[in-house]
Amino acid sequence: MPVLNRIAAYAEEMKGWRRHLHANPELSFDCHNTAAYIVERLREIGVDEIHPGIAKTGIVAIINGQGDGPTIGLRADMDALPIQEITGAEYASTIPGKMHACGHDGHVTMLLGAAKYLAETRRFKGRVALMFQPAEEDGAGGMVMVNEGVMDRFAVEQVYGIHNAPNVPFGHFLTTPGALMASVDTAYVYLTGKGGHGATPHETIDPIVALVGMISAIQTIIPRNIYALDEAVLSVTMVNSGTASNIIPEEAMFAATIRCFKPEVRALLKKRFYEIVEGHAAAYGVQARIDYDWGYPATINHAEQAAFATEVAAEVVGETSVNGNSVREMGSEDFSYMLEARKGAYLFMGTGPGAGLHHAAYDFNDEAAPIGASFFARLVERAQPLA
Template identity: 75%
Template sequence: MPVVNRIADYAEEMTAWRRHLHRHPELRFDCQNTAAFIAERLRAFGVDEIHEGIATSGLVAIIEGQGEGPTIGLRADMDALPIEELTGADYASTVPGRMHACGHDGHVTMLLGAARYLAETRRFAGRVALLFQPAEEDGGGGEVMVREGVMDRFGISQVYGIHNAPNVPLGRFVTAPGPLMAAVDTATVRVIGKGGHGATPHETVDPVVAIVGMVSALQTIISRNLYTLDDLVLSVTQIHTGSASNIIPEDGWFCATIRTFTPEVRDLVRRRFHEIVEGHAAAYGVRVEIDYELGYPPTVNDPAKAGFAAEVAAEIAGEAGVEANANREMGSEDFAYMLEARPGAYLFLGTGPGAGLHHPAYDFNDAASPLGASFFARLVERAQPLEA
């Protein structure tokens, strides 16, 4: 795999950066120490501008190329997860109950490696905007950065991001034109009945049987309301009720995650969810309170930009190392907001065998960092070449 030679020269330093970040995970928007570490490295690299405090702890760094030209945006997310680490690594998290279980420490490292190379060489026209974003896992930091005006403020014309992919061969790039990842919505339903003794159910209004009926019926949205070739996942992930074997509880609740790709399917599911739950409530004589929260939109690649990104990836991984028309995935990603604001593309980069994302034994493969950094660097040089 042809890693850019200069980036290969500081691969060992990149590993040290990543492991420092891994030891010191931060959550949501509270990534101040992570941002300070990033800013310190960027200043040492000689970037031209650093703008801090965006979306609370995010930052944008600018590297000027040679001559006039547009601005290309490159994004890395910074936040960790509220998970107790079980890797046993000597650089494991030093913060109880927090770890980089999704590889955002690796994403930051890849972008820092590219930043160092681009600041040294400047073999491109226009400018590069490096977007270091908090709160991807929870809080929608990408949306906040867009809402705070980073695209207009820095004149970004196109934007790109990478996510690591464990159990995909190391160095393999995966992307697709159009929808790549799903929108995610979350529904929570409280069901209120009348509690009583389990021996006298006729004196109660049982919320348990109502919940069971609702959960079962909601699956008919997929089997009976949706065209077979449309993609939808509706998973009820929690049911909570009851306190003893001989007591019918007063109430209970359940929640579900809903994954879709189009506004039409998203609207259909929301409407049918309410109809089914409220209909069952009437049938069982219970009351319901529905909190249906719209989350991240689908991650939709610009087809031309995705094709261009795949071409650049082939320089790093070879033609056989790029899957340019992959199946879309039901996971979600708040880079979607940046792709709504500007054309661009999102890619996965294989990191080889290992525990999956969000698993307590997950660890980013440091061998992937120079590959991702090389991709970002060549992307800039190809997208904004110097005049011959």
């Protein structure tokens, strides 16, 4: 079964929605105009309920099917990134320093397209909860929506989401049971020593020497403390210290991103990080303060729901275009909080060649929107079929 014919007929309208969103990006929880635009479209579509103001600017909309039944949740993130766009598109961002560089404009469009179809046809029982979420990139909007009770309030029993994937063949779907994306933690280490003249280092306590020792030592955590088959990443991504070539500074800092798939590995990484930093601080005579940001958990698909989503994707794009046992990746996603709260699955959908995610030249492929919308629509019809 290919892209639903009715949804294919929305293609130009969906392109208009997407390009409006692309031209008007908003960040984090401050998606006020984005939310207002989505609410306008939902009213035109004719959904049964609209609940704005969740997680500040998030929205949950309800479409009732025919007869009693469960509620299935479909999620789209809607925030942009603090990047200056260089696409040169006629619909490029009109807001300096902000752009939809991760395709959330496309995610919203796919969910609106599915909503339009489902509100027209209603060939399902129970209800659909359409969840438009802010602050995926920064702020854990998914966690906030869960903490504000959306799953219980709307009686959501299972939940699904899609992320576009540039440079994956167009229309191909990728997912896997179990861990699909990694947890992400961020460590900031601030060192204080005793500054002085570079010509008299014996009169100082050099934080740079301590910093170098710490960075070298923490690189041993994964190869010497983590089982080789338990994938993990620890990358030092920021180092700052010093003001002149002849001054030993008072302070230094570095930051690291720390990623893995298993909770027990995550806990061990944190434990060893603290032990190494604190031990080296004592050895070098500096004071160390660690700010360890416990970030998004791993995105873990439920096996039954991942298999079901794979089947539905195969209906839309064909079996040869779906990989239900794809490799997992070290990126992170706050849909993980929704999958902790309810059973469900997350999938990647290929959009063909183009600039990568979070790149200033990235642009969502409008031709992919009807495919994602068809997947969402068939997911509902298959999960909650009429008798």
